[in-house]
Amino acid sequence: MGKYLEMIRIRFLMMLAYRTNYYSGILIYSINIGAYYFLWSAIYGDKPSIQHLSIVQMTTYIAVAWMARAFYFNNIDREIALEIKEGKVAIEMIRPYNYLSMKMMQGLGEGIFRILFFSVPGMVIVYFIFPIQFTSHPATWLYFLVSIILSFVINTQINLLTGIATFFLFNNDGLIRAKRVVIDLFSGLILPISFFPGWAQSIMGYLPFQGISYIPSMIFTEGFQGSGVIHGLLNQALWCVVLFIPIQVLWATAKRQLIVQGG
């Protein structure tokens, strides 16, 4: 376990190694939240609520969705693809650890770094500028915490899948980019799922993406109540388990291919 914790620490150091990235990150998050706030206040106009969400709830939804994104978002798919292309995976095979677990820990290190150093300062700034309501129920905070951890797991699993796909596709830059757009759109980051047309909502119910952003944000804004919260968390947990299977299958195949073809 020590090695995995150490990996989180190393990732922290790597993030700190590039200061410009750090400062521009805060700026980008604040701009995004601001832009969406103005867009939504224009859409709301005089209307008190759309789809049962008030303007304050909506603003909070956006701020929280972006804060959660800082935590679950990582580039490990791109990193895996690069390591495969450069043949560095061979070196990973001579280390006494599980490559995928190590990658997941790197993602976690990145996530913790971002939420502490991007999101928290970012949220303080945003809190003073825009009308945002933080819930006072400790239970909601707790549910939210569980929910963003699950959303991290789901997103990272999808990233692992995309990354491992490099073994089979010669060049998967396109796939990585497509995945990013799909996640931003279908996870409810840009538009809450309840705003999609009914048929689209029912399709999305069968996809893992809403577990990434929509569920944690709805829990935090208290758009989900009572059994809705539990239902959301169960949905996320289920996807964590389901996605585990294709990763193992794909990784076992990829490893065989690596071992047969050489570094």
Place this chain on the structure above:
Amino acid sequence: MDYIIDVKDLRKEFTSHSSRSGLKGAFRDLFTRNYTIKTAVDDISLQIRKGEMVGYIGENGAGKSTTIKMLTGILTPTSGEVRVNGMNPHKDREKFVRSIGVVFGQRSQLWWDIAVQESFRLLKKVYNVPDEFYNTHMADVIKTLAIEPLLDKPVRKLSLGQRMRCELAAALIHNPPLLFLDEPTIGLDVLVKLKIREFLKEINAKYGTTILLTTHDLSDIEALCERVIMLDEGKIIYDGALQQLRENWGEGKQIQFLFTEDVFMNELQELTKEHLVVWEQGTNASTWTASVENDEEIISAVIGKVVAAKRIADLKIVEITTEEIIRNIYEEGAVRNG
């Protein structure tokens, strides 16, 4: 367990497809492909004892790296048996890799963006090295490799020689009984090479570390290894003491003549017909090299006869270098007495 590396009839085949030429060929490739099987390592057997330092040499593409990859568990063999440190490298991977250290000269295993000491710290955790051991052992390694001033620098800011020393240190954090070095001195200057060689000798003496080294630089092998294994087209063509290789192959001497005028092969052969001499022309018709047995009488006789008949500007007697020996072996493709 007698041997630290015990390999029997190890074989590795790669299948690759060859593309047909032209547009028509490319279309045909969409449906059927021509597969060719290439044997990279061809039924080799070798045993290495604990504490040996073995040089593994061969031309590019001879199968050196493939062998190393099979011995470290990165590649699975097509057939044959491999036992390294008493384990099969593919089964029980995590346990096996704890017992080896690997340095690939062309690939870094340190983390690019962070300070060297952070990489060390992570590896220490990865290999579960106890603090006490780490402190004494690594202090020693760091001192011998003189990398103390580099520890707080990120890897990307190190020169190749500095990085290579750090790589070596990183491979030794868990003090493995077996060390694989794949071209560790590639592109390094003479001083760094010397330092690395000295260091390798030291850990070999101190911990009895077994070292398997591949290199293109034969001076590495001369400085370090008593035993060499030579590989050509996937087959072992020589396995034995470096000294013996020299004795079997480097037994002769070469006499280089620089004449003041052009001379012909038949003239020279006529002069030295009583002895076994192989004449070779140098860069022009006035420079000739005579390869003779390492025997004082023959050398004197050949020089005496040639000098008596022809006027010379320069004369040099040289011993055949290891490099030439190896070139000769590759040209003939097999080893005499060997």
